[in-house]
Amino acid sequence: MHTRTVFFISDGTGITAETFGNAVLAQFEMKPRHVRLPFTDTVDKAHQAVRQINHTAELEGVRPIVFTTLANMEVLEVIETGCKGMLLDMFGTFVRPLEIELAVKSNHRIGRFSDVSKSKEYDARIAAIDFSLAHDDGQSNRDLEGADVILVGVSRSGKTPTSLYLAMQHGLKAANYPLIPEDFERKQLPPALMPHRKKIFGLTIQPERLSQIRNERRPDSRYASLENCRNEVSEAEAMMRRAGIRWLSTTTKSIEEIATTILQELKPERLVY
C-alpha cells in the first residue's frame, strides 16, 4: 500500500481538526503520516499549505486527505480552489445546515479560545490545576471543602493522571489520596476525608496489571510483587465496599474513559466543558 499523508489545517491550534480527524481515521486500518498546519490564518499561509499538499500528492502518487477547520472563508477558498487533496471541510459541512436551523449567520470566529486574559472560565481552569497539584497524593488536607472530587486508591491505580485530566479538561478541583497500610489496619478511609464522603470516588485495578506497572518503577521490590499487590487491592476494595463509595476498575481504561465515568457518576455542578 502507498504511504498516505493526512493534513490537518486550521486557523487556530488545529487540535479540534486533529482530534476529530483521528477519530474518523481510527475507523480504518491505516497508519497515515500526520501533518498539522495550525495557525493557517492568512491567504499567504493558505497558498503555502496548498503547495505542500500538492507536492506531497505528487511524491506519493495518491491524493492526501485534508481535514480543515477553517472559520476564515478567504483561507478556505484558497485551499478549496488549489488543493489536489481530498478535502474534508469539517466546519462548512455542519455550520451551513446549522445556519438554516438556527436562522442566524455564523460569526466565523477563529478557534475556541479568544483572549484568555479576559476569561473567567480560563482562570477557573488554571485554579483547578493549581488545586489538583497541591492536593496530589494526599499532600494537603487544607480546603478539601473546595474540592469537586476526591479520588482514592492504592499507589499507581491511576489517581494522579485522572486528577490532572479532570482539572485541565473540565476545570474540576480534584484531590487524590493514596490508600496505605495504616488505612487498611484501621479499616477506614483516611480520617480527613470522612466529612467529604459524597465527593469520594475510588479507583481499583487488577493486581496483575498493578504489579506490572509497579515493576517498571521499582523492579523486583516487595512493593511491586504480585503477592503484595493482591493484598493491597483486596484490602482497598473491601474498604471501599464498606465505606459505600462508588468505584471503578482502571485496568483497561484510558484516563479519558476513567474521567468520563467519574463525571457521569458524580455529576459535579461546576462543570466546564
Place this chain on the structure above:
Amino acid sequence: MHTRTVFFISDGTGITAETFGNAVLAQFEMKPRHVRLPFTDTVDKAHQAVRQINHTAELEGVRPIVFTTLANMEVLEVIETGCKGMLLDMFGTFVRPLEIELAVKSNHRIGRFSDVSKSKEYDARIAAIDFSLAHDDGQSNRDLEGADVILVGVSRSGKTPTSLYLAMQHGLKAANYPLIPEDFERKQLPPALMPHRKKIFGLTIQPERLSQIRNERRPDSRYASLENCRNEVSEAEAMMRRAGIRWLSTTTKSIEEIATTILQELKPERLVY
C-alpha cells in the same frame, strides 16, 4: 430566544463529539444547554437517549441539536429512526466518502482507546506525566537528557500547566524551571540547563497581567507588585535574548495555543498525537 439543548451521543467517551461540536457551535452566538450521553453502546441505551431527546424537544418547543460519533450501526439506526432532534452524524458524514477514497470498509471500532493495558503509546503517555510532575518547577535536575522540552520563565508565566498539557496530550516529557533572582544576578540560565539549550523554550508575560495573576495568590505582596513584576519580566526577557533561546508571550494565550506554538518551533521527534 428559546432554550436550545445540544446532545452529544457517543459509544465511547463522547469527548470527540463534544470537542468538535463545541468548535462548530462556537461559530454561533448561543449558549445552549449541553447534555453528554457517553457509552451509548447498546440498542437499549439508544432507545433511552431517543426518549430523552424527544422529551426535551417537547418541553422546549424546538428540536434539540444532536451530535453523534457512533461506530455501532445498530445504535445509530435507533437514533436516526426515532429521534426528533436535528441529527448531525459526524462519523457517517466523513467515514462514507473515506471508504470510497480508500477502497476499504471501515472497521466500526468504538472509541479512540482500545485496551490501554496493552498499549505502548499509552504507557509512554503515563511515563511523560510522571516525568513532568517530577520535573515541575525545577524540582529535579536528574535525567534532563530524557526531557523532550524544558520550559523556563518567571513564576506564574504558565510553565506548569503547559508542561502538564504537553505530557498529557502529546506524551512529551516536559521539565520546567523558574527563573529567579539568583539567575538574574548571574545573568545566565540555570547552570543545570546549559547542556540542554536546544530543548529550552522560554515563556514570558506582560507585567500587568502577571501582577494581576500573582495578586490573586498573594494579594498586596512585593512578589505581586507591578514594579517587581516589571523588573522580573525585563530581566527574564533580557536573559532569554542573550541566551538565544526561543520564547513567546503567554499573556493572551490558552495552554493549547502555547503548546501548539512550542510544538511547531521545537518539533520534538517523539510526538504522540
